[in-house]
Structures are given as C-alpha cells and as structure tokens.
Amino acid sequence: MSVQRDPVQDTVPIEIPAIDEATPPVPPAGRPEMIIITGMSGAGRSRAANALEDLDWYVVDNLPPQLLPALAGMMTTVGPGVHRLAAVVDVRSRAFFSSFLRYLGELRDTGTTVRVIFLDADDTSLVRRFESSRRPHPLQGSGTILDGIAHERTLLAGLKGIADEVIDTTSLSVHELARRVREVVADDAELPLHVTVMSFGFKYGLPMDADHVLDVRFIPNPYWVSELRHLTGRDAPVAEYVFRQDGAAAFVDGYADLLAQALPHYVDELKPNVTIAVGCTGGKHRSVATAERVGARLRSQGLSVVTQHRDLGRE
Structure with missing residues (x-):
C-alpha cells in the first residue's frame, strides 16, 4: 500500500517527530533568575562566572548595565530557553557603569529574581594579582595600580552596600572561590554527581x-x-x-x-x-x-x- 506524502512536511526527516516526542520536557521555572557578578577588578569575577557556568547558568561577561532589562526580557520560565542568567558587570563598561543602580531597579521591576554578588579583596592581594598577570588596572591610566584600585573603590562603594552577598577573596584559592559561589547560589539538588x-x-x-x-x-x-x-x-x-x-x-x-x-x-x-x-x-x-x-x-x-x-x- 503506497503512502501519500506531503511535499512540505517531507522536507523534515521522518525520524525527527519521534525524537521530539521522546525528548523529556524542560521543567518550568517559577520565575526567571538573574545573578549579577560585580566587584573589584582582580577579585575573581571571571572565576565566579565560570563556577556559575558549571552550574548550568547562562553567563554573559562585560555587559553594559543598560542592557540588563532587555536581557531579562529574553528569559523564559518554560521550554528550552534561558531560565537562569548570570551577568558580569564592572567598571570596564566605563561611562555605562555610572547608571548601574537605575538599570538594576528597572530590572527588578520586570519581575525577575535578581541577586548581586560583590567580590572584593584587600589592596595588597589585588596589587599582587595584577603584577603576576602583568596587566594594568583598567582605571589606573597613567598612574599606578594602587591609584586605579582607589578610584575603583570609590566608584563601587554604593554598589557594595546594596549587594546581596559580599565575598572577600583575599585568602581564597580559585577552587575555594568556586566552592563559595556554589554555596551561595545552589542547593544539593543542583549539584548532581x-x-x-x-x-x-x-x-x-x-x-x-x-x-x-x-x-x-x-x-x-x-x-x-x-x-x-x-x-x-x-x-x-x-x-x-x-x-x-x-x-x-x-x-x-x-x-x-x-x-x-x-x-x-x-x-x-x-x-x-x-x-x-x-x-x-x-x-x-x-x-x-x-x-x-x-x-x-x-x-x-x-x-x-x-x-x-x-x-x-x-x-
């Protein structure tokens, strides 16, 4: 018995619908979640972002703050889209960073659950890390690394005060920092072996x-x-x-x-x-x-x- 074929539907291999049916549905999230990683340059923002990525968060680095509400609007609570997003926001965004608190308020108005993690370290540790990496501080200009650190502390003072979590990385190894971030954001069910x-x-x-x-x-x-x-x-x-x-x-x-x-x-x-x-x-x-x-x-x-x-x- 011959089967009548649909020339439009037959552009898709016949196995695909069966595969789709066998794919388990993505459980819905209660509401979108976003974590903003910020803090002092050299305090471990990149390592913290990597730890979140290992926990299946979608991570965006060096994001201008005014894009936060738009990014939240792209998140979803159902289907295979992005349910949990982490954004690294810091002084590398230059003039954009001055409006961070305003855009953070707009983000929370969207109904997205937002947490701010602020990473810090003492000046001695930050100087040592910049010297070992042989990279200048993003705000030092023609001055010293300490000048850049002092300028950054001034810019971030208000933000540190409203952070949901402040992590001092002065005495933490990269593995200890990753473990600390994991403790802040995840429960045992999110850390399967x-x-x-x-x-x-x-x-x-x-x-x-x-x-x-x-x-x-x-x-x-x-x-x-x-x-x-x-x-x-x-x-x-x-x-x-x-x-x-x-x-x-x-x-x-x-x-x-x-x-x-x-x-x-x-x-x-x-x-x-x-x-x-x-x-x-x-x-x-x-x-x-x-x-x-x-x-x-x-x-x-x-x-x-x-x-x-x-x-x-x-x-």
Whole structure:
C-alpha cells in the first residue's frame, strides 16, 4: 500500500517527530533568575562566572548595565530557553557603569529574581594579582595600580552596600572561590554527581579520562570457552560464567561499595563528573560484565550512573 506524502512536511526527516516526542520536557521555572557578578577588578569575577557556568547558568561577561532589562526580557520560565542568567558587570563598561543602580531597579521591576554578588579583596592581594598577570588596572591610566584600585573603590562603594552577598577573596584559592559561589547560589539538588562506568580493552590502551581503573584480567577469560566466545559481557551466560569464578562477585561488589562511599565527596571538590574504567584484555567479556554489575550496584545506592563499553565490537 503506497503512502501519500506531503511535499512540505517531507522536507523534515521522518525520524525527527519521534525524537521530539521522546525528548523529556524542560521543567518550568517559577520565575526567571538573574545573578549579577560585580566587584573589584582582580577579585575573581571571571572565576565566579565560570563556577556559575558549571552550574548550568547562562553567563554573559562585560555587559553594559543598560542592557540588563532587555536581557531579562529574553528569559523564559518554560521550554528550552534561558531560565537562569548570570551577568558580569564592572567598571570596564566605563561611562555605562555610572547608571548601574537605575538599570538594576528597572530590572527588578520586570519581575525577575535578581541577586548581586560583590567580590572584593584587600589592596595588597589585588596589587599582587595584577603584577603576576602583568596587566594594568583598567582605571589606573597613567598612574599606578594602587591609584586605579582607589578610584575603583570609590566608584563601587554604593554598589557594595546594596549587594546581596559580599565575598572577600583575599585568602581564597580559585577552587575555594568556586566552592563559595556554589554555596551561595545552589542547593544539593543542583549539584548532581555524574558517574560513568566504562569497560575497555587493555590492548587498545587506557581511557584518557579515567579517574579509577579496575583490572579484571585475574578472572578466567570466557573467550576460551567456545560456547561463550561469540557472546559479550552483556549476555547472561557470560556474566554468569564470570561471577561464578572463585572470589569474582565478592571482589567486584566490594569494589563498588568502597567507591560508593567516596564518590559523593567528589562534588565537594568541584569534580561532579567521575569516570570508572574497567579493563580486561579485549574489552568484550569480563570488563563488560563487570562494568554492568558495578553500574547496577552504584545505582542501587542512589547514584546517577551511565554505563559505556568503549571497545565492544572492535575485535
């Protein structure tokens, strides 16, 4: 039976509607959120912006303040648009910066939830940072770095007073600053740990992004069992053979349980993505079965886990 085709609709591949239907909807936000990062030059604005970007905020750097209301108008509470936006606003916008408080008021009138994070540091630290980067202060002109810092403090005095959060970065490392920003803007639900359990074959080399490597070549190889050679570790007969071997199941389960205790702490150290690599000779039998078992055991303990098989099918 022939199917009548629509010449207009058929310009789109027939698989696309199915893909769209399978795509989970984006949950609506209660109202748009915006964070404005400002403060002293050299106090860590760029690092703070990077921390927000890692938390899935849309970040705009060096934005003239008068564009804030227009930018807020582009945000949305539904669909795949921008729900949370962070803008870095500072004295690099020159004359535009003098009207910052007025435009901030207009922004809040739009109904957008706005928070201002002000970054500061003592003069000694700021001078040291500018000297180490070998860049001039944006306001020093023909004067010294200290002259520029003093001028900037005068310009920002009023803004610091109305900030929702003031972070002193004098004694903070870049990682400590990122952690502090995360504490200010995010809750635990916004900081998920993503674990990838990846099987591989040692003869093809170690995965470059592995954080942990488990070698299961001590387990007898199903490859040498003629009935199992053509199967993979995803097949039940292979998995049963692997974990029937003396000590194999206890070892793998113990390894997974040990990891489960440590993995949540990676988020505390600003590393939300962890890769566990499981290797055998060719990456077809033992490592695949073990990766599946480790992944399932970690999921049973509440962790978000994706299982991948890098070398499956390469033989």
